[in-house]
Amino acid sequence: MSLAALEHALQLELDALTAEGRAKPAERVIVAYLPPQGDKGPRYKLQGSDQEFIRMNSNSYLSLSNHPELIRAADEATRALGVGPGAVRFIDGTFSYHAALEARVAAFVGKPAAKIFNSAYTANCGLALALSTPKTYWIGDQLNHNSIIRAMRIAGVPSANKAIYRHNDMDDLRKCLTEVPEGMDRVAVIFDGIFSMRGDFAPIDQIAKITSTYQAKFKEGLFTVVDDSHGIGAFGPNGRGTADHTGARPDIIIGTFGKAFGVNGGFIAAGPIVVEAVRQKADTYIYTNPLSVADCAAAGRAIDICDSAEGLERLAHLRRMASRFRRGIESLGWQSIPGPHPIVPLLVRDTPRTHRLVRHLLESSVLAVGLTFPVVPRGDETIRFQINAAHTPADVNYVLKALGPYTT
Ligand SMILES: Cc1ncc(COP(=O)(O)O)c(C=O)c1O
Secondary structure (H helix, E strand, C coil): CCCHHHHHHHHHHHHHHHHCCCCCCCCCCEEEEECCECCECCEEEECCCCCCEEECECCCCCCCCCCHHHHHHHHHHHHHHCCCCCCCHHHCCCCHHHHHHHHHHHHHHCCCEEEEECCHHHHHHHHHHHHCCCCEEEEEECCCCHHHHHHHHHCCCCHHHEEEECCCCHHHHHHHHHCCCCCCCEEEEEEECECCCCCCECCHHHHHHHHHCCHHHCCCCEEEEEECCCCCCCCCCCCCCHHHHHCCCCCEEEEECCCCCCCCCEEEEECHHHHHHHHHHCHHHHCCCCCCHHHHHHHHHHHHHHCCHHHHHHHHHHHHHHHHHHHHHHHCCCECCCCCCCEEEEECCCHHHHHHHHHHHHHCCEECEEECCCCCCCCCCEEEEECCCCCCHHHHHHHHHHHHHHCC
């Protein structure tokens, strides 16, 4: 037996990805975290380099990953119940930390119940598996995250059972709702809360208003699902996410513990019957070991912090730094997308220029990510900067200074 024939075929596929400009670059390896010092926030070291890098591409918006209380919570949980659950949830893999985190996150987002997953990605897949029937129709925003798109495929949703509306276009959403084919009993409108490539948000208040007028048309209801992975913990006056910012109440909330909360894992929050259907029917929940108790304990502690005076102060600082950075890049002549979220895109609109700028930033000890086709449409090539609560005014000034020579 040999893998030679397979490897030859795979190499051709990989070469094609490279030729199309779609291959991911080699992964950089972080080997050290250097705590904040003086007026500087944390720095990171990469394998093979002595430079100390500032991270402008982390989803850890509240900067809690190295918080001593999260580390202590993870450590205590591990000492109490070990490093792994040894089984899936329904075969005695459910530990007190899993149940406690489910109750904690449900209370945080204002829902009666929640189920935790290994990631928001698997939560989206689980939701689609649990709710899809041959008479279920899914309507989604054009810029929804890959995990929602993939979830539809994994759940075997045929093209006749789904529609896409133009990004944040409420007239187009209304049109999709009007055109739901005869015979559909159940309709889900599903969208990202914060769109991760742009940092803009779904107008959930308007979506709720529009959907409510179609509610009575469908035997098994019409409901909204927000995947607020970039919003929960990082957005809204109390860090409750896009619902908090827009003053709306989506029916089902998907989120992650791997971004603002700085840990790992995902969740679905809703009423108890939806959550029980997820527990019974979502394969990505049922047939896989759950998070470690260390992850659960750390995520629970992160929510507690987010809910405290310290959390509110972190959020306020995050907003100030995001606004300082946004104003800064605009005053250098760059275009961004307005809004209060800590994702601050710098629109370069040209692939080679994006690559050059990212390389220049790296040489200046700034880690940032360039987004080019097919991750974003051609012409929307962007450097996605992400501010976090550990960034200081001096850090923001440093990155702006590095960008300085590259004014438009
Ligand atoms: C909208 C959205 N959903 C889901 C995910 C995946 O989150 P996780 O890392 O928890 O799987 C992301 C992260 O990139 C995201 O932006």
